[in-house]
Structures are given as structure tokens and as C-alpha cells.
Amino acid sequence: MATIRDLTISLGDQLDLNNATTLELDGDGTLATLSNAGTLRLNSSPNATVLRFAAKDAVISGGGTIHLQNSSSLLNDVFGGRVTNLNNVIDGDGSIGNGTASFTNSGVIRSTTSGHRLAISMGNAGVNTGTIETSLGTISLSGIINNTGGTIRAQNRNGIFLNGAAITGGTLDGSGASFGASSGSLQDVMLFGGYYVANGNTAVLRGNIANHGTLQLSAFSSPTNFQIGGGTVMLTGGGVMEGALGTFCSVLGSGTLVNVDNTITGLIGKLGNNSVSIINQGKLENLYNNHSGSPRRPDAL
Numbered sequence: 001m002a003t004i005r006d007l008t009i010s011l012g013d014q015l016d017l018n019n020a021t022t023l024e025l026d027g028d029g030t031l032a033t034l035s036n037a038g039t040l041r042l043n044s045s046p047n048a049t050v051l052r053f054a055a056k057d058a059v060i061s062g063g064g065t066i067h068l069q070n071s072s073s074l075l076n077d078v079f080g081g082r083v084t085n086l087n088n089v090i091d092g093d094g095s096i097g098n099g100t101a102s103f104t105n106s107g108v109i110r111s112t113t114s115g116h117r118l119a120i121s122m123g124n125a126g127v128n129t130g131t132i133e134t135s136l137g138t139i140s141l142s143g144i145i146n147n148t149g150g151t152i153r154a155q156n157r158n159g160i161f162l163n164g165a166a167i168t169g170g171t172l173d174g175s176g177a178s179f180g181a182s183s184g185s186l187q188d189v190m191l192f193g194g195y196y197v198a199n200g201n202t203a204v205l206r207g208n209i210a211n212h213g214t215l216q217l218s219a220f221s222s223p224t225n226f227q228i229g230g231g232t233v234m235l236t237g238g239g240v241m242e243g244a245l246g247t248f249c250s251v252l253g254s255g256t257l258v259n260v261d262n263t264i265t266g267l268i269g270k271l272g273n274n275s276v277s278i279i280n281q282g283k284l285e286n287l288y289n290n291h292s293g294s295p296r297r298p299d300a301l
Contacts, residue, residue: 003054006033009064013038017072020047027055036064036088042072044094052077053101060107061086068094068118076101082123085109085130093137097121102143105150106130111137111158128170134158134177141165147172147189154179154193166204174213185229191215191239197224204229204253211239211262219248228253228276235262235282242266252276259284 001022009015015038017023025032032055034040042049049069053076060066065088068074072094076083081101089108090096093116097103102123107130111118114136122128122143128150132141135156142163147170154160155176162181167189172179174193181197185204193213197203200222206229209215217224226241232255235241241264243249250270251257256277263283264271271287272278 006035008035009038009040009062011037011064014041015039016041016043017049017051018043019045019049022050022052024052024054025058026053027058029054030056032058034058034060035062036060036066037062039065039067041067042069042074042092042094044068044070044072047071048073050075053081053083054078056081058083059086060084060088063087064089066090068092068096069113070094070116073098082125091135093118095119095121097123097143099123099143102126104128105132108133110135111139113137117161122165128152132160134160152179168207180218187229191237197226199224199248201225202227205233205257206231208234208236210237211235211241212237213239215239215241217243217249217268219243219245221248223248223250225249226251226253228255228257230255232256232258234258234260236260238262240265241268243268 003024032053049072051074056078074096075098084104085107087107091110091112093113099121102125104127109132111134116137119140122145124144126143126145128147131151133153138158139160140163144166147167150170153173157177159177160179162184164184166185168187171190178194181203182201188207190210191213196216196218199219202225204227238261243266249268252273254275258279259282261282265285
């Protein structure tokens, strides 16, 4: 392992970290900086290659590109710390973060390796005001994420798996693929395309859900739910909420669900309970418990 204080890569320059290399930036212990106007490549095959920050806060600037390959990773090992990507493009596969620190993205994070997954852990106070998107390959996204002003985009039939991610604000654009969710939550988001809750999981809804696509409970063998997370949830955007297998699909929780203009349809066995009030201004149609087809499976699962 090599340790340096800070790192600058000039425009037109490229730095390659070879297989099984770890480069640690420790700054002054409080702040470490990576000023990258060129290209930084973490070449990992078959062993892990790591860019590690060992200061409480780390800032990536310069407008360059960081490329992750295979089992390479970019992380901050300081508990409660933060990595801030101001304007770099971080692409490839591998992993970003490990749950120890939080991640702020104001640049672009993009999966670019066909058949591989880019795993992103945003931590307990993640922020995205930039873009997180698939191009080639999928993304696994976890953490508590303030996405206000940001976009999370699944495209080119390469989905994003929301691994317990709690997302507040901004846009989830699944027009070119889909979002698959294991638990987690949505609050005050705008959704395009499909958001599919995986079999046996529960996703919490809060605030205003501007659903321009499809919210689906993709159950096939176990209870799968949308949970109204207290207060009033406004369902707007003219989209669809549906279930895949009504015996297992429910909309439960506590508070009030106001369906302004969505169509709630399909195989939802239970809509509301004694703790959830339903105010319907849209459409409720074809709600039943049994089916003879197969559940729709999202690209991300």
C-alpha cells in the first residue's frame, strides 16, 4: 500500500493503479483532495485494487474521469466521514463506498461494463445532486439518499437494484429499463418507468409520489407490500399502481393514501386496513385475488 497526502492529475494525463494496488490519500487527517482533470484508472484483475481516503472528508474535483474495473473500489474508511464527487465522471463496475462513510455526488456515476454490476453504497447521509445512471451493466444502490435536484436513471435495458435504498426527492427515470427494490422507501420523488418491489419485501411510500410510470408489487410466493409511512401520501402523475399476485400483495401501513389520478389495478389482494384511509380521485379497477399468468420481472432483479 502506498500513502500520499493529496493527488493532482493534470488535463491530458493518466494514472493507472495496477492489479492488487492500494493507494491511500490521508490529507491532513481532516481533508484529503483528489484534483483530477485527466484520467485515473483502477485496473483490477483478478485481485482488488483500491483508492482509499483516510481523512474524515475527501473531495474529488477537476472534471476528469475515474474508471473502476472488476473488483476495484473507491471508499473512505473513516467512520462518519464523507467523500464528495464535485464534477468527475466515475464509471465502470466494481464498488463505491462501504457503508462506513457517506457519499455526495454532484458529478456523474455510470455503469459501463456489460454483464457486470457497479455497487454504490451512499451511507447513512448520502446526497445526489448529479446523475447516477446505467449505460452498460447494472447498478446496485444502497443507503439513505437525499436525491433533491438529482437524477437516478436506468437505461439501455440495464436496471438499477435499490438494495434497501431510502430515496427522498429528485427524479427516478426508469424509462429505458426499471428499478427493482428490496425494502427501502420513496419520499417526494418523481418516477418514470417501472419501480418493482421484489417478492417478499416491503417498500415505504411518503409524501408526494409523482408516478408517471408503474409501481408494482412483484410477488409470486411471499407477502409483498407498499407501506404508507404515516401522514398523507399523494399519488399523482397519472401512472399505475398494480400487483402481480393478489394473494400476497397489499397496501398497508398508517395514514392516508390520496390517489389523485393514478390507476390502481390488478392483483392487489388488500388495499388499505384499519390504519390506512383511502381517498380515491383516480381509478380503482380489476382488483382481485387470483391470476393465471406470471408476475412481471424487472430488468434489475
